[in-house]
Amino acid sequence: MRRKxxxxxxxxxxxxxxxxxxxxxxxxxVVREETRKSVLHHLKKxxxxxxxMARSLKTNESNLIGLVVPxxxxxxxxxxxxxxxxxxxxxxYTVMMAVTHRDPEAELNVVNTIIDHSVAGILISPSDTEGxxxxxxxxxxxxxxxxLNRSAANMCDVFEADNREGGRIATSHLIDCGHKxxxxxxxxxxxxxxxxxxxxxxxxxxxxxxxxxDLVGRGNYTREGGQAACRQMLDSGQPFTALFCASDIMAYGxxxxxxxxxxRVPQDIxxxxxxxxxxxxxxxxxxxxxxxxxxxxxxxxxxxxxxRIKGPKPAESEIRRDLEPCSLVVRASTVLPRKQESSA
Numbered sequence: 276m277r278r279k280x281x282x283x284x285x286x287x288x289x290x291x292x293x294x295x296x297x298x299x300x301x302x303x304x305v306v307r308e309e310t311r312k313s314v315l316h317h318l319k320k321x322x323x324x325x326x327x328m329a330r331s332l333k334t335n336e337s338n339l340i341g342l343v344v345p346x347x348x349x350x351x352x353x354x355x356x357x358x359x360x361x362x363x364x365x366x367x368y369t370v371m372m373a374v375t376h377r378d379p380e381a382e383l384n385v386v387n388t389i390i391d392h393s394v395a396g397i398l399i400s401p402s403d404t405e406g407x408x409x410x411x412x413x414x415x416x417x418x419x420x421x422x423l424n425r426s427a428a429n430m431c432d433v434f435e436a437d438n439r440e441g442g443r444i445a446t447s448h449l450i451d452c453g454h455k456x457x458x459x460x461x462x463x464x465x466x467x468x469x470x471x472x473x474x475x476x477x478x479x480x481x482x483x484x485x486x487x488x489d490l491v492g493r494g495n496y497t498r499e500g501g502q503a504a505c506r507q508m509l510d511s512g513q514p515f516t517a518l519f520c521a522s523d524i525m526a527y528g529x530x531x532x533x534x535x536x537x538x539r540v541p542q543d544i545x546x547x548x549x550x551x552x553x554x555x556x557x558x559x560x561x562x563x564x565x566x567x568x569x570x571x572x573x574x575x576x577x578x579x580x581x582x583r584i585k586g587p588k589p590a591e592s593e594i595r596r597d598l599e600p601c602s603l604v605v606r607a608s609t610v611l612p613r614k615q616e617s618s619a
Contacts (some may be wrong), residue, residue, distance in 0.1 A: 283448055300387060300411065315414050316396040319612060322343040326351040340580065341389035341397035343382065343408070344371040345393070345424070349496065349524055351550050351569045352400070355423065358573035359398060366581055368395065377463055377496070380401035383411065390417060393567035396584045401426040404465055417424060418583035420574040423569075425466040432583070432595040438467050438549075441601030442474020445519050448603055449480045452610065454517035458490035460504045460529060461521045471521040471549060494511045494525035501528025509536065517609075523548035523555050523564055526608075530560070546608040554592045561607035572599045 282300075291314060298306045299314040306314075340363050344352045360370045373385035373391060379402055386408040390560045396398040396418035403407055406426025412419040413430040422434045448485060449457050459475045472491075479486050489511045492504030501520055505528065510514065520526035526548035534546055540546050548555060551566035575597060 280321050282323070282559050285314070285317055285321050285323050286505060288321050289314050304507060306369075309612070318415065327494055329410065337393060337395045338368050339392055339394040340368045340370050340398075341386075341392075341394045342370050342388070343375060343385060343397065343399040344372070345377045345382075345400055346496070347374055349522065349550065350552050350554075351423075355400075355569045355573040358570040360579045362574055362577045368581075375402050377402045379405075384413060391507040396420070396580045398580055401428075402463070402465065416424070416588065418580060420576050420580045422572060423467065427488045429523050429594075430577075432579050433598075434572050434579070434595075434597045435467070435599065436567040436572070437598040438470035438478070439473045439474040440598075441549060441567065442471035442519070442521070443478045444601060444603050445565050446475045446478035446610060447518060448482075448545060448605070449517040449545060450478060450484070452517070452541075455482075455484055456487075456490070456494070456513075456515040456517070456544060457484070457493075458487075458505075458508050458515045458518045459521070460492045460494045460501055460508075460518065460525050462494065462496040468521055475519055475569065486514055490515050494520065495524075495529060496522050497523060498524050498528040498531070501525030502532045503528070505529035517541075518544055518546050518615075520546065520548045523550045523552040523562060526562055526564075527554070529559070530562075530608075533610050540608050541610065551604050555604075556606070563606045563609040564604050565601050566604045567599045567601045572597075575599075576582070 278545050282293055282296050286296045296314055299311050308360055328350040341358055342356060346352055356372060357513060363370050371389055375382040375385060382402050397412050398420050399409060400423040401421055404427055406428025409419055409428040410420060419522050420476055422430045425435055426432045461472050476486055490513055492507055494500035518529055520529055526546055529546060530540060533540055538544055548562050548564040551564040555561055555562040579595060
């Protein structure tokens with residue numbers, strides 16, 4: 276078996292330091308573009324990682340696929356992972372999964388580790404909006420597909436929910452319920468949160484409703500963050516009668532804060548989430564939400580990755596952008612049952 280090429284050998288080949296090679300692999304901005312391109316050239320020339328992967332593919336020995344997700348506290352990612360593992364196993368692959376906790380630096384580290392295992396390809400839900408990890412994977416000629424979140428790298432296939440349309444549908448539902456003062460709690464600064472906010476703003480604009488900066492908060496896709504953002508809005512003194520949370524988890528946090536203040540849902544403040552998690556349908560929660568099919572999206576993403584593994588690297592014009600449709604699920608958090616309407 277051919278021995279593994281080391282970073283030191285790549286550094287000698289490129290005429291740079293070991294640290295410079297490491298900086299390139301970790302996409303650090305301290306490296307000049309000319310040097311970065313040279314190091315990438317020598318990474319490929321020396322066979323660092325790439326040849327080990329290519330050799331195993333040719334002999335059908337590479338049966339590993341990397342899966343990188345930002346969190347497992349959201350059951351959606353568990354559903355996605357389960358679908359990917361099942362589909363991969365049907366094709367003779369094993370999935371190596373890592374969680375980044377929405378930390379871009381951790382994302383780069385786990386991607387490096389996964390590539391070290393000579394994976395055939397990687398599915399990633401990127402936390403870094405600039406797409407440093409996706410760029411690194413693509414630069415090393417490892418097939419990569421982004422899913423659920425999209426980076427600015429624009430170097431690979433992407434499978435995500437139609438987040439902008441979903442945000443518009445959620446907000447339009449609140450408007451149809453008669454609300455004119457509506458708050459928004461978004462997540463971290465990624466494409467998903469951005470597109471859901473754009474849908475929110477679009478629906479307000481279509482209805483001629485002004486967007487108030489005091490009614491826009493960030494909950495970082497956590498229950499605690501959703502509660503803190505809701506608390507900040509309530510303390511701002513800006514009145515509102517409805518709230519759109521860009522994830523169900525943040526909506527649960529908003530519910531906690533409303534309950535702590537003896538505010539009723541939906542009589543005092545209506546509430547809608549996004550992702551339609553299983554808990555949202557439970558009695559006592561009954562959260563209206565925007566639903567899409569994460570498992571369907573995951574199956575499409577793994578099928579595309581397997582095609583990329585077996586085929587040539589795609590031209591930019593061949594890169595696939597796939598949006599999974601969203602739909603509205605109405606529950607008691609936005610619409611009172613008729614008996615309660617008559618007594619409210």
